[in-house]
Amino acid sequence: MEVLKIATAGSVDDGKSTLIGRLLYDTKSLTDDKLEAIERSSKQKGYDYLDFSLATDGLVAEREQGITIDVAHIYFSTATKSYIIADTPGHVEYTRNMVTGASTSQVGIVLIDARHGVIEQTYRHFFINNLLRIKNVIVAVNKMDLVDFSEERYNEIKADFQKVVDKSDYEDQNITFIPVSALKGDNVVEKSTKMSWFTGKTLLQHLEEIDTQDIYNLGKVRFPVQYVIRPKTEEYHDFRGYAGKVYGGELNVGDEVVILPSKTKSKIKEIFFYDKKYQTAARRSSVTVTLENDVNVSRGDMIVKENELPKIEKKFTATVTWMDNENLRAGSKYVLQHGVHKVLAKVGAIHNKINPDYSGVETGVDSLKMNDIAAVSFQLNKPIFLDAFKEHRTNGSFILIDPQTNNTAGVGFIE
Ligand SMILES: Nc1nc2c(ncn2[C@@H]2O[C@H](COP(=O)(O)OP(=O)(O)OP(=O)(O)O)[C@@H](O)[C@H]2O)c(=O)[nH]1
Secondary structure, three states: EEEEEEEEEEEOOOOOOHHHHHHHOOOOOOHHHHHHHHHHHHHHHHOOOHHHHHHHHHHHHHHHHHOOOOOOOEEEOOOEEEEEEEOOOOOOOHHHHHHHHHOOOOOOEEEOOOOOOOOHHHHHHHHHHHHOOEEEEEEEEEOOHHOOOHHHHHHHHHHHHHHHHOOOOOOOOOOEEOOOOOOOOOOOOOOOOOOOOOOOOOOOHHHHHHHHHHOOOOOOEEEEEEEEOOOOOOOOOOOEEEEEEEEEOOOOOOOOEEEEEOEEEEEEEEEEEEEEEEEEEEEOOEEEEEOOOOOOOOOOOOOEEEEOOOOOEEEEEEEEOOOOOOOOOOEEEEEEEEOOEEEEEEEEEEEEEEOOHHHHHHEEEEOOOOOOEEEEEEEEEEEEOOOOOOOOOOEEEEEEEEEOOEEEEEEEEEO
């Protein structure tokens, strides 16, 4: 079954929990005991509607206790797809959580309270969706019941949001606006009877119809070798397999390939998944391949197609989101982990700090604090095989590790 990963972001009280609760409720994904708890609590509180905030109560409880949370993941499925929702809090101090949540998502939901319209946080949420090249963004204008389901108000918000979209440099992005009432259930799973002026799909219908093929088939194939398999048994004496995960495209038997960094040429001879042989290794599959000739391949090498070489560089610029308590400073050193490689990286210049509210950039900055986003240049002690993040989400991103504390201190997206 297809899996669609969604990242949601909204400001406090925009109704994120309610929207997720409504999705779970209307798709009958809540367990009986959760359902009972919700009905009981709603009755106790004297509500004439269901208190969906309980559907995601684990997260809420953590938040109330002020515990630093990562990203909560919520799972549900329909007959067509399995869904994973990465639920991230929308505050500026959680920017790093939003980045982590969105970095593996294919769809972003930006929530807007219809009464308040586009606010500063809306810009930041959209910016993060753009930074991470999320192709499908759904702008859910919520609480339509509190603005009399007004088409005029909805159009006003849409026009305001469009001004932000016009500033974006990501042209292939699909942006879909949907007016909803998460609380009352309008246009989430069921079509609203109160907004006949809206002719689009409901949120779930839209999610169901997103073409995951289109999202997955991107970029060039990158096969970082995780293990070299050389069984020492007599039967397999000459066997040399290279195990790893296929990123960005497919590998086929007979493909002309190049092994990096040596740039030796070869051809894919066999593709194994467990003990069975296949003609094709699909994107994101974990396989073992063998090559036609006896070439020297080690862990950390990368197999790519002959005419699709990545860049081999020791110097590059990346957009970094900083995640550590200790500031990032120009001149300091980190361990940069890019796929299976760990190299030493020295921070060159911090070119500019980007204001995610689209108000421009700050120059002359020499340190970054937690949640800051900036263009930073790096110098490595060894070259890595990289792509620009725009062209390859996996091979275009990395993490920075503080060598003293071993903390993940930042994430980077190569420019
Ligand atoms: N009238 C109306 N109220 C809504 C709607 N959606 C959410 N609410 C209410 O808005 C309030 C906040 O909703 P939550 O779902 O808790 O908001 P949240 O964005 O998850 O907030 P945090 O958990 O604090 O981040 C609650 O009282 C909800 O009942 C809606 O469509 N209409």
